[in-house]
Amino acid sequence: MRSARRLSALFAAGALAVTLAACAQSERGDGAAQGGSGATGGTLVFGVPGAPDNFDPIFAQDGETFRPARQMYDTLITYKQGTAELAPALALEWTPSADFTEWTFKLREGVKFHDGTDFNAEAVCFNFNRWVNLPNAAAQAQAIYYSDTFEGFTNNQASATGTPVFNSCAAPDPATAVIKLNKAKGAFPAAFGLTSLSMSSPAALQQYNADQIEQSGEAFTYGPYATEHPTGTGPFKFESYDRTANVITLVRNPDYWGEPAKVDKLIFRVIPDENARKQELQAGTIDGYDYPSPADWESLKSSGYNVLVRPVFxxxxxxxxxxxxxxxxxxxxxxxxxxxxxxxxxxxxxxxxxxxxxxxxxxxxxxxxxxxxxxxxxxxxxxxxxxxxxxxxxxxxxxxxxxxxxxxxxxxxxxxxxxxxxxxxxxxxxxxxxxxxxxxxxxxxxxxxxxxxxxxxxxxxxxxxxxxxxxxxxxxxxxxxxxxxxxxxxxxxxxxxxxxxxxxxxxxxxxxxxxxxxxxxxxxxxxSPPAIVVRENVTGLIPSPLTDERFYTVSKG
CATH class of the missing domain: 3.10.105.10 (Dipeptide-binding Protein; Domain 3)
Structure with a gap:
């Protein structure tokens, strides 16, 4: 059995646009419904095995950096929770041209970034133009998802050498963004859902020197946007990152465009050792953690914890x-x-x-x-x-x-x-x-x-x-x-x-x-199939084959 739904129908453009327009009316209703109607409020503490490298999605390369980003940002397209099936996010509809070199996005209106500025077609174009014009080798070397997807930059300075697939972005009106490509790619539209292609506030990107990235030896350092001021449209907002205690704190975004997060505060505690994560769960200091050792699955279940196994992907x-x-x-x-x-x-x-x-x-x-x-x-x-x-x-x-x-x-x-x-x-x-x-x-x-x-x-x-x-x-x-x-x-x-x-x-x-x-x-x-484990009173966490779990649906009873 193949556990992930195939996406061949993505290429049937007309049917896709109609279907997604209908889905869009739910305002992420599928995910919210799966999350259940548990209690709201409180703080959820989740143990993770590694620290994020930064909080700017374009420079994210690994799951531990993507995890907090997915809570703070939205993409134009997302994936229905628990599947690899496409669903609306900041775009309600997306339609390709006949030769698949142009994609027209009908955008959700009334959406605000965390800094109160408007999300609109101009913001979409600002983000795409920023990515293709990353200014130096250090920035381009860290933007590997963009580089792999779009194959190059306006001025290639790192390992990418090709002509960029991205050609231009136009905003004929605030609710319409048109992305032109230099060639068709079978990866689209699914690749528009990459967390690296999340929408950031243009105002915050400019105010906090988002492209300030430097390399010294094998290490990279980032500017204040990526370290202290990430600004998306997602259900959670950045509050702090205590690097000494290895604690990332996010808070509910009260102005979120979709189903509001159920918990007031979401904390990711970095606990690299799996056995230490298990001990923290048993001590009651965390509410769940990722990647329990396969040898512990049965004992955790018998102790009353919920072990959620993701499909192999x-x-x-x-x-x-x-x-x-x-x-x-x-x-x-x-x-x-x-x-x-x-x-x-x-x-x-x-x-x-x-x-x-x-x-x-x-x-x-x-x-x-x-x-x-x-x-x-x-x-x-x-x-x-x-x-x-x-x-x-x-x-x-x-x-x-x-x-x-x-x-x-x-x-x-x-x-x-x-x-x-x-x-x-x-x-x-x-x-x-x-x-x-x-x-x-x-x-x-x-x-x-x-x-x-x-x-x-x-x-x-x-x-x-x-x-x-x-x-x-x-x-x-x-x-x-x-x-x-x-x-x-x-x-x-x-x-x-x-x-x-x-x-x-x-x-x-x-x-x-x-x-x-x-x-x-x-x-x-x-x-292999990785797992998540949570306490019995934690509901609404939906395991994803993409490890793309969104915590806005999660409640603590």
Missing amino acids: NILYMGINQKNNPALQDIRVRQALAYAIDRESLVRNQLPEGAVVATQFLPETVDGYASDLQPIPYDPERAKALLAEAGQSNLTVNFYYPTEVTRPYMPNPTNIFTALQENLRQVGITVNAVPQPWNGGYLDSITANGVHDLHLLGWTGDYNDAGNFLGTFFGRNKPEFGITDQALFQQVGAADATVDPAGHAAAYEQVNRDLMAKYLPAVPLSS
Whole structure:
């Protein structure tokens, strides 16, 4: 069974616009109804495994940065809670031109940003123009979701080199925004729901130096908008971030355009250790937490807590960077790494019930999954033979992995790394372990600077399209993988530009086959279902396959 609803109908533009116009009348009624009619007021304290990097969505790269942003901001399009199905947000309707290079958005009227200024078509255009014109390499390097989706900036200064997909934005009236693209992309309209493409107050962006971002070594620092003054239209407003206590405090937005948040205050407490999060729940100091250890699910249930399991919608992989170590440019060596990994044992021993061995860089719930692909078998003798054939029987690699974090696709990074390290050792590969705290620059080391040979990372889909996975990973030369093969980039681009649903899926199926047979830029490991746990008196939290939980529906009894 495929658990996420397919979005092929997105491409039927006329029917889509009519359907969404009808849905829009509910003012997010679907989510509110699912949230229940529990008590209002009070404070909800939720334990999270990592700190946000900043509070400006365009510079967000990971789930812990997206989590508070999703409560404070809105996008033009959103996803119906608990699904990957599109739903209205700040736009009531969206309609493409015949060639899919122009999107017209009919906007919700009467919406205010948290600073009291108006949300309108001019604000939409201000945001889009800001993104495409990010002024320096540091800002562009951190805007990876925009860069991956729109492929470039007006003046490319980081890793993006292409012509921007975004062409222009027009505001013929306050309730109509028209986005023009330089080419069609099958990712739209779903990609317009990316949290990175949230609407910020133009006044606040200008007042608080939103584009002030600097890089020093591998670290990035942000201006006051991203650190102290995030200003969206969402159901919660920013109050404070105590970096010493690792506490983010949000408060209800009384002027929210939709269903108001049920709790007065929402607090995210950063507790990196999963066992510590469990102890805080048991002590009553938090009301719930994310990513309980799979080994604890049954005991938590038997103790009266509610364990909410998300549908599988992610991928874990062992990445291979071809830039630094010449041996890794040889596909025989990359194949040897794949044959050396015992994925069946990894899934059985390190991942939760419901996890599966990955055959490719997509979960099977996404259109474009090639069902004919089989997992690369565990064959250490074959791995040794390939290494010998390549003259790399004494291969040494620097293997980076994150610490002090739990990810939806990676419950315990250290344990997973240890298992992989032993697999590689058994075929004669020397592994130099490089642990790095998730909030101590791990993502910057991997995705911005590419200082590693191997690494552990993964991806939870932002929307139901193969390009969100394959385009993000392999659509262009990126520091994470160090690939320079233009034929691969062109193949991914051609698939992304195919807007016919059947052709779009078929093109990505072939990309998957070729990635595994011709390129093998990483080793797909697994897809698994992450969970959330809350106290019995907490209702209305709806688990999302996209890990896109919205807390405005949540009540404390």
